[in-house]
Amino acid sequence: MKLATWNVNSLSVRLPQVLDWLQANPVDVIALQELKMTDDKFPFAALQAAGYHSQCFGQKTYNGVALLTRTPATDTVKNIPGFSDDMARVISATLPFGDAKSAIRVIGAYFPNGQAPGSDKFDYKMHWLGALRQWIKTELQTYPNLVLMGDFNITFDDLDVWDPVGMHEQIHCTEDERFHLRSLIALGLHDSIRLFEQPAKNYSWWDYRDMAFRRNRGLRIDHILVSDALKPLVKACSIDKTPRKNERPSDHAPVVLELALS
DNA sequence: ATGACTAAACCTTTTAGA
Numbered sequence: 001m002k003l004a005t006w007n008v009n010s011l012s013v014r015l016p017q018v019l020d021w022l023q024a025n026p027v028d029v030i031a032l033q034e035l036k037m038t039d040d041k042f043p044f045a046a047l048q049a050a051g052y053h054s055q056c057f058g059q060k061t062y063n064g065v066a067l068l069t070r071t072p073a074t075d076t077v078k079n080i081p082g083f084s085d086d087m088a089r090v091i092s093a094t095l096p097f098g099d100a101k102s103a104i105r106v107i108g109a110y111f112p113n114g115q116a117p118g119s120d121k122f123d124y125k126m127h128w129l130g131a132l133r134q135w136i137k138t139e140l141q142t143y144p145n146l147v148l149m150g151d152f153n154i155t156f157d158d159l160d161v162w163d164p165v166g167m168h169e170q171i172h173c174t175e176d177e178r179f180h181l182r183s184l185i186a187l188g189l190h191d192s193i194r195l196f197e198q199p200a201k202n203y204s205w206w207d208y209r210d211m212a213f214r215r216n217r218g219l220r221i222d223h224i225l226v227s228d229a230l231k232p233l234v235k236a237c238s239i240d241k242t243p244r245k246n247e248r249p250s251d252h253a254p255v256v257l258e259l260a261l262s
Numbered sequence: 263a264t265g266a267c268t269a270a271a272c273c274t275t276t277t278a279g280a
Binding site for chain 1: 264265266267268269270271277278279280
């Protein structure tokens with residue numbers, strides 16, 4: 001079984017690239033972020049033709065997330081229950097798999113950007129991260145088999161940053177953000193990609209400006225976290241830079257996880 | 263250089279992303 005996450009930075013613009021990528025990489029599940037469209041504009045038919053069921057949670061102009069699955073997903077939940085939010089950032093669903101106990105809960109999330117430490121948006125990011133952690137803690141009790149993936153907008157440490165000195169305590173790299181990320185991990189989650197040897201300077205996002213991709217000036221901010229129960233099943237995890245080489249690419253690359261399930 | 267690209271909307275200028 002393969003799962004992926006990709007911040008597409010406008011599904012309207014990127015739909016042809018998403019369809020191409022899914023044809024070349026027929027994953028079982030993909031979480032998309034930054035749809036930047038309302039649900040009435042969502043390309044259900046094109047994705048259905050490509051073999052995917054869609055659960056979407058759209059928003060005009062900004063944000064918007066979706067889960068595409070080869071088999072129908074159940075128990076869809078939008079955003080963080082109990083946390084009032086006017087932004088469409090989280091979508092969750094269950095993949096019925098084998099018996100009931102083997103069901104996998106998949107959470108696709110677009111974490112707040114935060115703009116700059118000390119800003120109102122950074123405060124919102126901190127509150128959002130606190131609410132997420134409380135919720136994930138209870139989700140793990142309900143669903144031992146859990147995958148939390150998406151655009152986290154946080155680097156784990158300096159290995160995830162092309163210029164750790166220049167970006168020290170800058171947005172995506174602050175200790176406050178990293179503390180929240182480590183707190184999520186402490187609930188019993190694992191950064192899938194770090195379970196394996198990875199190439200150095202392995203990033204998932206590059207600025208559109210200044211030829212950042214060609215110079216590999218990037219950040220690793222897109223992650224796939226798996227629960228303790230799923231960790232033994234993780235076979236591989238990697239970042240696919242191929243679509244970043246397209247014409248008019250998203251600024252993010254997909255991350256792909258392979259589980260030893262069929 | 264609170265810059266550089268890209269996308270969307272209140273669209274020749276602003277907001278936001280990261």
